[in-house]
Amino acid sequence: xxxxxxxxxxxxxxxxxxxxxxxxxxxxxxxxxxxxxxxxxxxxxxxxxxxxxxxxxxxxxxxxxxxxxxxxxxxxxxxxxxxxxxxxxxxxxxxxxxxxxxxxxxxxxxxxxxxxxxxxxxxxxxxxxxxxxxxxxxxxxxxxxxxxxxxxxxxxxxxxxxxxx
Numbered sequence: 001x002x003x004x005x006x007x008x009x010x011x012x013x014x015x016x017x018x019x020x021x022x023x024x025x026x027x028x029x030x031x032x033x034x035x036x037x038x039x040x041x042x043x044x045x046x047x048x049x050x051x052x053x054x055x056x057x058x059x060x061x062x063x064x065x066x067x068x069x070x071x072x073x074x075x076x077x078x079x080x081x082x083x084x085x086x087x088x089x090x091x092x093x094x095x096x097x098x099x100x101x102x103x104x105x106x107x108x109x110x111x112x113x114x115x116x117x118x119x120x121x122x123x124x125x126x127x128x129x130x131x132x133x134x135x136x137x138x139x140x141x142x143x144x145x146x147x148x149x150x151x152x153x154x155x156x157x158x159x160x161x162x163x164x165x
Contacts, residue, residue: 007049007050008049008050008051008052008092008094009050009094009095009096009165010050010051010052010094010095010096010097010098010161010162010165011051011052011054011088011089011092011094011096011097011098012027012028012051012052012053012054012097012098012100013054013055013056013085013097013098013099013100013104013107013108014027014028014053014054014055014056014099014100014101014104014134015055015056015057015070015072015073015100015101015103015104015134016055016056016057016058016059016060016061016070016073017055017058017059017060018030018032018060018070019060019070021033021060022059022060026048027053027054027055028047028053031136031137032134032135032136032137033135035135035136035137036100036132036135039132039135039151039155040155040158040159041159050162050165051098052088052092052094054084054085054088055081055104056073056078056081056082056085056103056104056107057073057077057078057080057081058081058084059077061073061077068138069136069138069139070138072103073103078103078107082107085107085108089124089125089127094127095127095128095161095164095165096127096128096129096130096158096161096162096165097124097127097128097129097130098129098130098131098132098158099129099130099131099132100132100133100134100135101114101132101133101134101136102114102133102134104131105117105131108124108129109122109124109129109131111131114131114133114141115141115147115150117131118131118132118133118147118150118151118153118154119149119150119151119153119154119157120154120157121157121161128161130154130157130158130161131154132151132154132155132158133147133151
């Protein structure tokens, strides 16, 4: 199902794989992935042909102690996996980077205010970066009307950048 790397001209950077992704060995397979593909208006085949999917950490971190969502990887876990991103970006040379969630945004761009960044385009080593919120059902962020408008603007930016590829 995964497209050859040469076809993937965009890089999607999330927090960590979920339990479904670990079982199926394919990123963005659970409910969050379904929501993300719906947001982007991409079917599975097109999504995987377009995006090389990566994450801050490469292992499922387990459930959060609260029982709501997955545990945020520790700073040490994040640091241990950082070399993957550096190598992937050097090897793949994507033409677009999409960060998904606050942790990916912070690790790539050093920005910690997700809400302020949604709907904007940034740059990382000359490559446009469009941040998105995490599509997890554990996040109520997209349900706030002002945030929904920001999300719509961000999704329009992703579609515009993809059309340029």
